[in-house]
Amino acid sequence: MNVEQKLSKNKFSVDEGNPHISVDSSRLDADTIHALTVVCPAGLYSLGERGELHFDAAGCLECGTCRIVCAGHPGAMSWTHPRPSFGVTYRFG
Amino acid sequence: MSDYDVIVVGAGVAGATSAYCLAKGGLSVLLLDRGDAAGAKNVTGGRLYAHSLERVMPGFAGRAPVERRVTRETISLMTADSSVTIDFQKPGGMSDPASASYTVLRAEFDAWLAGEAEKAGCDLVCPAHVDRLLKDNGRIAGVVAGDDTLTADAVVLADGINSLLARQEGLKPELSAHAVAVGCKEIIELPERVINDRFNLAEGEGAARLFAGAPSGGLVGGGFLYTNKTSLSLGLVVTVEGLARSRTRLPDMFEAFKKHPAVAPLIEGGALLEYSAHLVPEGGLKTIPDLVSDNILIVGDAANLCLNLGYTVRGMDFAIASGQMAAETLIEAKNNGGDYSKGVLDGYWRRMEDSFVLKDMKTYKNAPEFIERPGTYNVYPELMDGIFSDLFTITGEPAVLARKKIWPRLRKAGMGGLAMDLLKGGNAI
Numbered sequence: 001m002n003v004e005q006k007l008s009k010n011k012f013s014v015d016e017g018n019p020h021i022s023v024d025s026s027r028l029d030a031d032t033i034h035a036l037t038v039v040c041p042a043g044l045y046s047l048g049e050r051g052e053l054h055f056d057a058a059g060c061l062e063c064g065t066c067r068i069v070c071a072g073h074p075g076a077m078s079w080t081h082p083r084p085s086f087g088v089t090y091r092f093g
Numbered sequence: 094m095s096d097y098d099v100i101v102v103g104a105g106v107a108g109a110t111s112a113y114c115l116a117k118g119g120l121s122v123l124l125l126d127r128g129d130a131a132g133a134k135n136v137t138g139g140r141l142y143a144h145s146l147e148r149v150m151p152g153f154a155g156r157a158p159v160e161r162r163v164t165r166e167t168i169s170l171m172t173a174d175s176s177v178t179i180d181f182q183k184p185g186g187m188s189d190p191a192s193a194s195y196t197v198l199r200a201e202f203d204a205w206l207a208g209e210a211e212k213a214g215c216d217l218v219c220p221a222h223v224d225r226l227l228k229d230n231g232r233i234a235g236v237v238a239g240d241d242t243l244t245a246d247a248v249v250l251a252d253g254i255n256s257l258l259a260r261q262e263g264l265k266p267e268l269s270a271h272a273v274a275v276g277c278k279e280i281i282e283l284p285e286r287v288i289n290d291r292f293n294l295a296e297g298e299g300a301a302r303l304f305a306g307a308p309s310g311g312l313v314g315g316g317f318l319y320t321n322k323t324s325l326s327l328g329l330v331v332t333v334e335g336l337a338r339s340r341t342r343l344p345d346m347f348e349a350f351k352k353h354p355a356v357a358p359l360i361e362g363g364a365l366l367e368y369s370a371h372l373v374p375e376g377g378l379k380t381i382p383d384l385v386s387d388n389i390l391i392v393g394d395a396a397n398l399c400l401n402l403g404y405t406v407r408g409m410d411f412a413i414a415s416g417q418m419a420a421e422t423l424i425e426a427k428n429n430g431g432d433y434s435k436g437v438l439d440g441y442w443r444r445m446e447d448s449f450v451l452k453d454m455k456t457y458k459n460a461p462e463f464i465e466r467p468g469t470y471n472v473y474p475e476l477m478d479g480i481f482s483d484l485f486t487i488t489g490e491p492a493v494l495a496r497k498k499i500w501p502r503l504r505k506a507g508m509g510g511l512a513m514d515l516l517k518g519g520n521a522i
């Protein structure tokens with residue numbers, strides 16, 4: 001089962017047009033960009049054909065791991081919680 | 094005059110316990126959580142060591158939505174295609190309330206606990222996201238949540254490992270990738286009877302299974318499986334620093350773990366109900382920030398109070414006890430004239446020092462270094478695989494005494510390093 005199928009089992013309420021995380025890859029080095037693609041448990045970071053970083057906040061599990069790997073690069077990532085009543089709602093947890 | 098004596102931010106186990114104790118102590122309390130309900134944003138592995146909540150609410154397990162009482166513990170050392178397991182089962186021995194442990198699912202459990210706090214008289218509001226702490230002449234005087242400004246004489250910060258508020262206030266530095274692990278977990282539905290048969294459990298009994306080695310691809314970390322009533326909590330925890338350099342994505346590592354021959358039969362036929370992820374503090378004693386300032390106390394994961402000993406993760410019992418001790422300190426402050434300055438609230442730290450919380454964090458202060466030793470995750474699983482394969486494989490070739498086979502394997506694994514690890518491990522845990 002791939003991670004998209006797993007995420008489809010979760011209860012999400014996506015705050016369209018208002019992502020709670022944004023990343024500026026021009027402020028990151030190659031190692032950190034690689035790190036983002038491997039550490040995210042929801043697999044939300046990926047590389048495009050030209051090696052550019054893609055990210056979509058829908059499906060975020062709100063763990064904070066991406067923020068930690070970017071910590072050495074000030075200004076590269078803005079990470080906050082989704083607004084109340086948005087984001088993931090765990091039914092089991 | 095403030096709106097409340099105390100505002101508690103975060104209705105996880107730390108915050109809800111604190112709010113419950115504060116309300117019982119006669120203080121006016123507001124408990125806020127950003128989830129749609131208490132627990133809606135929370136994830137744990139699965140096992141609550143009951144002792145600390147038992148002290149707060151004797152006999153709680155008879156009323157709370159706990160899943161199963163753990164009676165069986167296994168630890169498996171795994172290579173890619175083998176596993177060696179230690180299996181400990183003692184149904185009678187872990188049944189008294191103080192030594193029992195229960196598997197729990199946080200959405201239901203936290204909602205129940207916050208409900209108990211409400212019954213004790215605290216106000217609970219969810220979803221309410223605290224955006225920042227309110228300051229009055231430099232003194233913390235409440236919280237700002239959206240359009241609402243709420244005042245209080247003191248704040249308990251129970252907002253979990255990411256604690257954006259503690260960092261905003263400069264109370265806690267950003268977590269280092271070295272001192273934090275990421276855990277991901279699936280809830281897999283199976284009929285109660287199947288779980289009982291598969292894990293050799295009587296009704297109400299539960300299993301806690303840990304897996305080291307191959308699950309984390311040899312990185313610092315491991316897999317876990319806890320049995321719930323009608324589901325399994327299957328998860329993988331990996332230190333962020335190692336994972337960041339790995340070639341394998343965490344979701345793929347998790348899939349490989351599920352396909353391991355020691356794991357696949359355990360989850361066979363189960364249906365995925367939910368996929369979750371959360372950080373685990375595992376830097377130990379060294380990473381605990383200053384937990385006391387004027388008008389504010391930090392509890393639970395927000396205070397990095399969590400122990401990963403390799404064979405077990407403990408965070409919930411620390412969270413509950415710290416929430417209780419923060420409440421006791423604030424109740425005393427209120428009863429002594431309402432002085433919530435740091436000098437008075439330092440009583441929280443002293444209580445923690447006298448309790449199992451800081452004593453255990455001190456006892457295991459070297460555990461983070463020990464669990465980081467690479468041997469734990471690749472050399473030993475290979476060694477065990479070799480020894481047991483030698484012991485149990487008969488091919489018709491002339492036999493060689495077991496000790497003659499084992500010695501070369503021990504030498505290959507590096508006897509010196511092994512002895513050192515045993516010594517250090519013995520000292521650390």
Ligand SMILES: Cc1cc2nc3c(=O)[nH]c(=O)nc-3n(C[C@H](O)[C@H](O)[C@H](O)COP(=O)(O)OP(=O)(O)OC[C@H]3O[C@@H](n4cnc5c(N)ncnc54)[C@H](O)[C@@H]3O)c2cc1C
Pocket residue numbers: 102103104105106107108125126127128131132133134135136137138139140141142221222223224251252253254256257258275276277278328330370371372373392393394395398399406407408409410412
């Ligand atoms: C994979 C994994 C396995 C684990 N296994 C175990 C185990 O088996 N046994 C064990 O004892 N421990 C285990 N732990 C550790 C344990 O789960 C934690 O230590 C425990 O949950 C901490 O509780 P807490 O109340 O401090 O924090 P949390 O449960 O994280 O609660 C924090 C609360 O604050 C809220 N919040 C955050 N920010 C805001 C804000 N700005 N405004 C309003 N609300 C906010 C959140 O919604 C949340 O409800 C595990 C952890 C993980 C991740």
Ligand code: SF4
Pocket residue numbers: 021039040041042043044059060061062063064065066067370
């Ligand atoms: S918070 Fe966690 S799940 Fe969300 S994008 Fe970051 S790493 Fe992925």
